[in-house]
Amino acid sequence: MSGHYGPGVGRAGGGGCGCAVLLLFPGWFVAGYLLALPAVLPWVMAASSTPQPPLQASQRAVLWAISVFTALLLGWMAGGRGRPRPVALLVRAALIGAAAAGAALAAPAVVRAGLAGRSLGDPATQAAGEHVLAATLGTAASAVATAVCYYVVRWWGRRSAAPAAPARPVHIPVRPRTTVRRPAPGEVWLAEIPLREDRSQALRHYCVVLESHASHASVLQITSQSKDHRDDFVKMPNDGWDLVSGKDHWLELRRRDVPYRQFLKNTPQGLCPSDTWQEIVRAGA
Template identity: 45%
Template sequence: MARRSNTPGCGCGGCLGFLFGWVTLAYVLLLPITLPELLAVQEHGPRTTTPVQDIGLWTASALVVLALAWGAQGRRRPSPPTLLLHTALFSASAALAFWGATWANRSIAAYARTHPTAGAASPTELPWSFTATLETVAAAGAMMITFHAVRRWCRRDDPPQRVVIHGPRPGTDRDRPGSTDREVRRPRTGEIWLADVPLREDDSQTLQHYCVVVRNHAAYADVMQITSKDKTGRRDFIPIPNDGWDYTEYDHWLDVALPPRRVSYAGFLKSTPQGRCPQQTWQAITQIMNHPRPSHQTNKARTRRPTGDPRPPHGSRRSGQRR
């Protein structure tokens, strides 16, 4: 059955994510301010927290801000100045929302005092629970807006692009409804994907391999193949760490002897990447792309002598060879 595009569960999921995600982060962020107020309300007078409590509360608040500032960068690792700037933006947005909610509470209480309801006592201030809830929700909304704004700004040079693939999904029936057209995100350079990569020996045949995207084009991408077969000691392969994309114990190598292979976007087998290429491997790929090997070295790397058929020593002859 074809997937419905107007599923009503998406809105409920977004609301639940806001309530249990952003509101929880805002609650932890505002604990250094709201907890002393709660203690003062319960004791009917001013009460301060202990120094140990202050250290724990402010540490938790700082960790929330740092986590948001780091996550807003996406998969890229932010530099220290960028991380500091993002931290300041999140702190400023949460502070403005908090003080805005406080001003709104005071304005509502002042209006209630000046316009009393018949038969009801005029409150001097609103209940603490209402005040704290409004401040938390306002801070959550401000942090969510700031997070998406910073994330969009970080992706301004690399906007997400989607490609409509015409044809059946690999491994599906051509007559199956909904399997002829699909929309996928265009792979970006430096990402690792699972795709049908042309074989090393015969580029007319393909095999499922993980690969690193090195260039993007309108209808295809240039990739370098990753293999888990042991290539220790071979100069046409370089080791690639598993950090960030593979969590198995197998070692992997990257084929750098051949030029990047062309894979159409229909050949990418997943809708999301496996992860990012490790930094040290990507630097090696960039150096190889900028300084390609001569053709005779590439052909020498591709040509392998069969095992058990060594080159005869100088002056010797093979079996059946005339003198």
């Protein structure tokens, strides 16, 4: 079964990576276009059939501001989680901007070399086609350069980062359930009382303490389930120990041994009613 599972996972992982690349490529293309905008927009305007006025200084400043902001944003993204330091952010932005600018400036030369010696019709058509193709390839090249630089920055950051100190295990002290003093005979306590059928399991019940020993106490279990039909139970009033529930209780006349660590409180709930204690004595429990 495991032999069939591995290849399936590998194919799914490869498909996931391919989908991720396809989804991220438009974003990288747009980012590269924004980075190369100061150089690409003049090429597009020059290739237009309608003459365009030259860009003003304020317009060029806006284009450069968009390019710088895009470089800073990509530099911040390349740093991964956490807030980057200003110097590191500027260095990353400069690297990404330089890679994109180099790719955008190299693209026209590549296009001109590819078009050298080819006839594209009249000179005007050839010039327009050269400018449009150069602008397109320049934008795509800048997007590729941005993606490469983004991964290079992240790889270098992971490599140069100081190794994190191994996390120390946190030890939470577990305090055993202990009482301040040993339960005394005649007191009502809350404890986890082992089952008769399986002493490895226990249920929470109130109980009356009969005797205190070195490591455990002998108790009688109290229950709120009606036991009027049972001879080994006696009805137990709530006076002196239960002033809240308003339920009737019965006391089982068979003793059980409960370790002191299974008593759940530091003080008793109250005292066993005297009439019930007399019945316990008469029954010889």
